[in-house]
Amino acid sequence: MPQHKFIVCNYQHSLTSGIVSWQAPSNIALVKYWGKYGEQMPMNASVSFTLKHCNTKTSVSFEKKQSEGFQFEVFLDGKREEGFEPKINKFFERVEAYLPFLKDFKFKIETSNSFPHSSGIASSASGMSALALCLMEMEQRMQPSITDDYFKEKASFLARLGSGSACRSVEGPLIVWGEHPEIDGSSNLFGTKYPFDIHENFRNYQDTILLVDKGEKQVSSTLGHDLMVDHPFAAERFRQAKDNLSKLIPVFKNGDLPEFIKIVESEALSLHAMMMTSLPYFILMKPNTLEIINRIWKFRDETGSKVCFTLDAGANVHVLYPKLEKDNVLHFIKKELLQYCKNGEFIEDEVGLGATNILV
Structure with a gap:
């Protein structure tokens, strides 16, 4: 299976504690994805504009622990948000095979949106993308040989397992997600940059x-x-x-x-x-x-x-x-x-x- 390339068996370095922070944008689909199969796979390909100002900032503090299972707390704008934690737990369960260190650390996940949480703007795409990028930075610190291309691709792959459209929020300006016969490199597993010419009409x-x-x-x-x-x-x-x-x-x-x-x-x-x-x-x-x-x-x-x-x-x-x-x-x-x-x-x-x- 293609996703096997995202499994790292051994890390070169170990971590004890630290903090990683990323800002990820929301996106707006031009061709919509609606309908999925398997584990967060799209029934049709979609393409989206990556946004600039609607974004989520996430910081993940981590420290080594000896206890069993996942251990984390989620804070939104400085306030504990236990309501978000079941979704994060489900995300950790889905991605653990690709990030085997998740049970080794206690995490404090602090997040804030540039737009009001109750505004009706979807924050799952920007939020899950930012969290996936933070976890990838941890992995890159343990495995410095990880290339930038692999980093972005795996971050998009992981973000998808938290929220499908989140895989379109790692890069910009125009992102394709889902296999399409006319777009080389397009994949159901992660978002990819639109590979063809873009007219200046669509710039900015x-x-x-x-x-x-x-x-x-x-x-x-x-x-x-x-x-x-x-x-x-x-x-x-x-x-x-x-x-x-x-x-x-x-x-x-x-x-x-x-x-x-x-x-x-x-x-x-x-x-x-x-x-x-x-x-x-x-x-x-x-x-x-x-x-x-x-x-x-x-x-x-x-x-x-x-x-x-x-x-x-x-x-x-x-x-x-x-x-x-x-x-x-x-x-x-x-x-x-x-x-x-x-x-x-x-x-x-x-x-x-x-x-x-x-x-x-």
């Missing part, structure tokens, strides 16, 4: 996130993915995603923004259509989500702007547009769309280059 692409609903998710991602197993339209949806990724390859090369808009908005609506037609079924968009979408369409028709939207599995709207339109689009957002946001809140973001090591 902007993503303004409109916070329509800041409540807890109505349906967990795990449950949502599980509902694709017997979904009547699943096979057609997986084919559609594969075809849309194929169509984006020439678009990324030639900078065709009208075609980009058509594919990206169709993908967002298809994702929500899958949820509306599953059993049980969910409507995750809110009335204000639809108001925003309609106003974006009207603005585009009236002005010729190349602004468009995409959605995650929730009510918030990601407004995507070229940097050259930033002033005009932000004016439009503030004038017409803020009234549909919870407390008028939004986050200005743009495409970024991936995770960074924080020196401590």
Whole structure:
């Protein structure tokens, strides 16, 4: 199996205590992944923009211990978060085969997000990616021969086992996850940098996130993915995603923004259509989500702007547009769309280059 390359048998050095820190970004999928099999494997390939400002900073303090089992505490913004700990325990169980030192240490995991935890922005991608990178830094200290390429690939592989889309948050600006026949090196096991030409139209692409609903998710991602197993339209949806990724390859090369808009908005609506037609079924968009979408369409028709939207599995709207339109689009957002946001809140973001090591 290909993942065997991520198993290290013997380490050159041992560690007693220390601290490692990483900052990892969130990402927004353009072609959506919805539906998985096995251990966090995607039923279709996806491609995402890595974000720049929506990120998670995680520090892991560790010290050698003699007791059995995993031992860790999780803190969010300095406050103990026992509610996160079952998810971390499950993650440790999944990755222990690839990080055999996990039971040798007591860990203190301290994490903070650049965006409000209750904002409805998915923090699992940035959070799990940051944690995976911290653990990889520990491994690299024990095995200094680990190359940068292996480091990033294994970090993405590990992050996937915590949260599927987290594997797309290690690098940037455009990341593919899932095997696709037209993209060499693409893999179900980890995210890879998009390998082909990217037109300057997509450089520094902007993503303004409109916070329509800041409540807890109505349906967990795990449950949502599980509902694709017997979904009547699943096979057609997986084919559609594969075809849309194929169509984006020439678009990324030639900078065709009208075609980009058509594919990206169709993908967002298809994702929500899958949820509306599953059993049980969910409507995750809110009335204000639809108001925003309609106003974006009207603005585009009236002005010729190349602004468009995409959605995650929730009510918030990601407004995507070229940097050259930033002033005009932000004016439009503030004038017409803020009234549909919870407390008028939004986050200005743009495409970024991936995770960074924080020196401590």
